[in-house]
Amino acid sequence: xxxxxxxxxxxxxxxxxxxxxxxxxxxxxxxxxxxxxxxxxxxxxxxxxxxxxxxxxxxxxxxxxxxxxxxxxxxxxxxxxxxxxxxxxxxxxxxxxxxxxxxxxxxxxxxxxxxxxxxxxxxxxxxxxxxxxxxxxxxxxxxxxxxxxxxxxxxxxxxxxxxxxxxxxxxxxxxxxxxxxxxxxxxxxxxxxxxxxxxxxxxxxxxxxxxxxxxxxxxxxxxxxxxxxxxxxxxxxxxxxxxxxxxxxxxxxxxxxxxxxxxxxxxxxxxxxxxxxxxxxxxxxxxxxxxxxxxxxxxxxxxxxxxxxxxxxxxxxxxxxxxxxxxxxxxxxxxxxxxxxxxxxxxxxxxxxxxxxxxxxxxxxxxxxxxxxxxxxxxxxxxxxxxxxxxxx
Amino acid sequence: xxxxxxxxxxxxxxxxxxxxxxxxxxxxxxxxxxxxxxxxxxxxxxxxxxxxxxxxxxxxxxxxxxxxxxxxxxxxxxxxxxxxxxxxxxxxxxxxxxxxxxxxxxxxxxxxxxxxxxxxxxxxxx
Numbered sequence: 001x002x003x004x005x006x007x008x009x010x011x012x013x014x015x016x017x018x019x020x021x022x023x024x025x026x027x028x029x030x031x032x033x034x035x036x037x038x039x040x041x042x043x044x045x046x047x048x049x050x051x052x053x054x055x056x057x058x059x060x061x062x063x064x065x066x067x068x069x070x071x072x073x074x075x076x077x078x079x080x081x082x083x084x085x086x087x088x089x090x091x092x093x094x095x096x097x098x099x100x101x102x103x104x105x106x107x108x109x110x111x112x113x114x115x116x117x118x119x120x121x122x123x124x125x126x127x128x129x130x131x132x133x134x135x136x137x138x139x140x141x142x143x144x145x146x147x148x149x150x151x152x153x154x155x156x157x158x159x160x161x162x163x164x165x166x167x168x169x170x171x172x173x174x175x176x177x178x179x180x181x182x183x184x185x186x187x188x189x190x191x192x193x194x195x196x197x198x199x200x201x202x203x204x205x206x207x208x209x210x211x212x213x214x215x216x217x218x219x220x221x222x223x224x225x226x227x228x229x230x231x232x233x234x235x236x237x238x239x240x241x242x243x244x245x246x247x248x249x250x251x252x253x254x255x256x257x258x259x260x261x262x263x264x265x266x267x268x269x270x271x272x273x274x275x276x277x278x279x280x281x282x283x284x285x286x287x288x289x290x291x292x293x294x295x296x297x298x299x300x301x302x303x304x305x306x307x308x309x310x311x312x313x314x315x316x317x318x319x320x321x322x323x324x325x326x327x328x329x330x331x332x333x334x335x336x337x338x339x340x341x342x343x344x345x346x347x348x349x350x351x352x353x354x355x356x357x358x359x360x361x362x363x364x365x366x367x368x369x370x371x372x373x374x375x376x377x378x379x380x381x382x383x384x385x386x387x388x389x390x391x392x393x
Numbered sequence: 394x395x396x397x398x399x400x401x402x403x404x405x406x407x408x409x410x411x412x413x414x415x416x417x418x419x420x421x422x423x424x425x426x427x428x429x430x431x432x433x434x435x436x437x438x439x440x441x442x443x444x445x446x447x448x449x450x451x452x453x454x455x456x457x458x459x460x461x462x463x464x465x466x467x468x469x470x471x472x473x474x475x476x477x478x479x480x481x482x483x484x485x486x487x488x489x490x491x492x493x494x495x496x497x498x499x500x501x502x503x504x505x506x507x508x509x510x511x512x513x514x515x516x517x518x519x
Contacts, residue, residue, distance in 0.1 A: 271498065279449060279476040283402060285498035290408045293501045 017056030017086050018073075021048050034102055041081040042109060043090060049075050050088050061089025078110055093129075100125055100140070112146070121157070130166065137162060137170075147182075154178065156193070167199065183217070192230065196240045198316070204324055208232070214240050218318035225328030225342065235334035237319030237354075242309055246387040253302050253390060260295040263288050307391055321352040333363050333374070337381055340374035394419040395439070399430040399458065400447040400474070409445055409474070412501050413508065427453025431461060440469055443512065446491075448475035448482070456489055463490035470515045472507060474499070 022041050043049050050073040052058045052066075060066060063077040075081070079090040094109045099117035107113055112129035119125055119133060119140040130146035137150055139159035147166035154162055156176030162168055167182040174191045178184060183199035190203060192210035200217035201208075207223040210230035218236045225232045267288040270277060277285070319335050327350060331342045335354040340363040350367035360378040364371050396419045398406045406423050413419060422441070424430035427450060434441065444462070448455040459471055472493045473486045483494050493511045495504055 267498075274478065274498070277476075279497075282476040282497045283405060287404055287408065289498055289500050290412070294411075 017053045017058055018083055018088055019051045019053070020081070020083055021050055022081065034105070039104060040094060040107060040109065042079075043075045043081050044078050045075055047075045048072050049081050049090070050083065057086060059087040061087055063090035063092065064088050080109060080111075099135075113144075121159075131164075137176075148180075158192075168197075184215070198239075198241060200318065207325075208234070209328075214238055216240070216313070216317055218320040218322075220322045221324070223325035223328070224321070224323045225326075225331035227328060227345075229328075229330045231332070232328075232330070233332040233334065234321060236321050236352075237317045237335055239313040239317060242313045242387075243381075243383055245306065245309060246383050249302055249306060250383070250386045250390055253299055253306075254386075256295050256299050260292045260299070263292040263295070267292070303390065306387065310387065310391065319354050323348040323350050323352070327352070327365070335363065336384070337379050338363055338376050339379055340376040343374065346372075394442045395422065395437075396420070397422045397424065397430060397433060397441045397444040399424045399427065399444065399450070399455065401425050401450040402447070405447070405474075409504070412504055415505060416508070416512075426450040427455065427458035427461070430458055434462065440466065443470050443472070443508065445472050445474050445508075448473060448477045448486070456486060459486065459489040459491055468515075470511045472511055474504070 020041070022043060048067070049064065052071050052073065054071065060073065061082070063075060063079060064073050065076055066072070067074055073088050075090045077090060077092065079092045080094050082089045082091050093112045093114060094107060095114040095116075096104060097116050100107060100115055100119040100123045106124040108126045110128035112132070113125055113127045114132045115125070116134040118135040119137045119142060121139040124141045125131055125143070127144045127146070129144065131142055131144045131148045133148075133150045135151060136153040136155055137160060138155055139157040141160065142148055142162045144163075145165045148162050148164040148168045150170040152170070153172035153174065154160070154170045154176040155172070155174050158175045161177045163179045165181045167185060168178050168180040169185040171187040172189050173186055173193045173195070174189070176193045178193060178195045180196070181198040184195055184197040184201050186203040186206045189206050190208040190211070190213070193213070194211055195201065195213045195215075197215045197217070201213055201215040201219035201221070203222060204220045205222045207226070208221045209224070209226040209232050212233040213219065214235045216237065216239045219234060224234065267285050270281060270285040274282070321333065325348050327342055327346045327348060329342050329344045333340050333342065333352050338354050338361055346365055346367060348367065350365055352363060352365050355362050355364045355373065362373040362376040364373050394417065396413055398409050398421060400406050400409070410421050413421075422433055422437070424433050430444075430446070431453070446455040446458055455473060455475065459473070462469065462471065467490075470492045471490065472495060473491045474495045474497065476497045478496045486494055492514070493507050495507050
């Protein structure tokens with residue numbers, strides 16, 4: 001169903017038997033921004049969406065029903081209102097036959113979005129479901145709670161951003177910023193991209209060079225790095241989301257622990273000498289005890305969340321990078337607290353894994369049954385160390 | 394469950410309200426002294442399931458409030474929550490008709506425990 005090609009009638013149009021009762025959603029900066037002039041009318045379940053002229057012959061399509069008054073059309077499900085001639089319906093999927101451009105404006109939809117063309121520079125698509133793109137995503141912002149599936153390229157021009165709760169799939173990715181909760185799957189090439197995936201990078205036939213990739217679930221590449229020496233950094237088995245969470249929360253938890261301890265320290269002498277306290281001091285002591293209890297309770301819940309998240313992460317982390325073609329000199333390989341540059345071109349198929357020992361370890365390249373240990377630098381991930389320390393307290 | 398909190402300190406009432414929210418989703422009413430509590434009880438369409446009472450308050454103190462309540466109502470659980478820690482005071486309150494007694498300063502766990510105890514006893518007696 002196409003919701004943009006002359007499908008939405010104006011409420012003032014006297015030729016139509018259907019009067020639309022709701023207007024397209026506009027962003028905060030509209031009407032100054034043409035990007036915000038969306039033509040889509042997003043409706044909620046139960047909302048009155050249209051009124052029918054008396055005696056008019058109107059066809060009610062999916063997800064709408066007529067009220068008892070015989071003239072009010074109400075949405076039965078959330079979605080996008082579709083009015084064409086004398087037919088009214090609410091589509092659960094936004095489907096655009098062309099590009100996301102000035103004719104459509106930005107798209108913000110609680111369900112799936114299908115774009116047959118491309119999403120052009122500077123436009124924004126947000127979806128509570130998945131986004132499917134027939135051609136390419138250019139320097140646009142695309143956020144989906146589910147997957148982002150692109151038939152051709154994500155060409156971000158160092159400005160665009162794609163964020164998916166699920167996986168991101170494309171044939172090509174160039175100068176793109178991509179964050180996926182699950183896998184990133186690429187067919188032909190990844191060039192100069194910043195990619196973070198909660199799952200694995202799956203690009204067994206692709207040349208991967210330039211930029212930085214962090215794949216929690218490991219990576220499979222066709223070729224890694226390039227002869228030209230574009231700086232390529234790839235990290236596997238590292239959970240960026242957990243690191244971000246730890247950065248935000250660990251200091252907060254430690255500060256609150258100190259605060260609770262200080263409150264308890266203040267109240268301790270009062271509790272030891274209760275007989276000599278005035279009524280006012282006894283009330284104050286109750287307040288302090290309650291305050292300390294509240295802080296500790298809040299902290300317990302934060303620590304539980306961090307612990308659960310770390311356990312979940314440990315189950316999904318995979319410290320392995322597989323290269324089916326050539327692993328080029330100059331590529332920087334990273335695992336937790338280990339980093340090694342590749343000294344020379346190595347022909348695959350090969351795998352790169354960490355060999356850990358107390359106090360450090362080395363990164364190894366395993367090819368044709370032979371293992372070569374690379375010159376490896378030990379690094380310190382203070383954020384993750386602080387998290388470990390907190391969780392073992 | 395409907396709970397009446399009677400204390401002249403708003404902070405203390407807030408603390409009690411937050412702690413007792415752990416008992417499910419009780420409905421709270423608050424009074425700053427005994428007089429206010431009496432009028433709330435009188436105008437309430439149904440009896441409260443629990444009343445927490447401070448001893449030292451302006452206008453009408455907690456002890457007098459307990460006596461007044463018990464003149465008409467022998468069953469509603471009453472808990473005295475007070476800084477008065479002397480044995481004679483505790484006995485005085487029990488004689489007036491309180492079901493339990495919590496001395497300030499109290500820990501959150503101690504208050505909750507006493508409230509649970511009181512409600513369970515009431516349930517068993519009903």
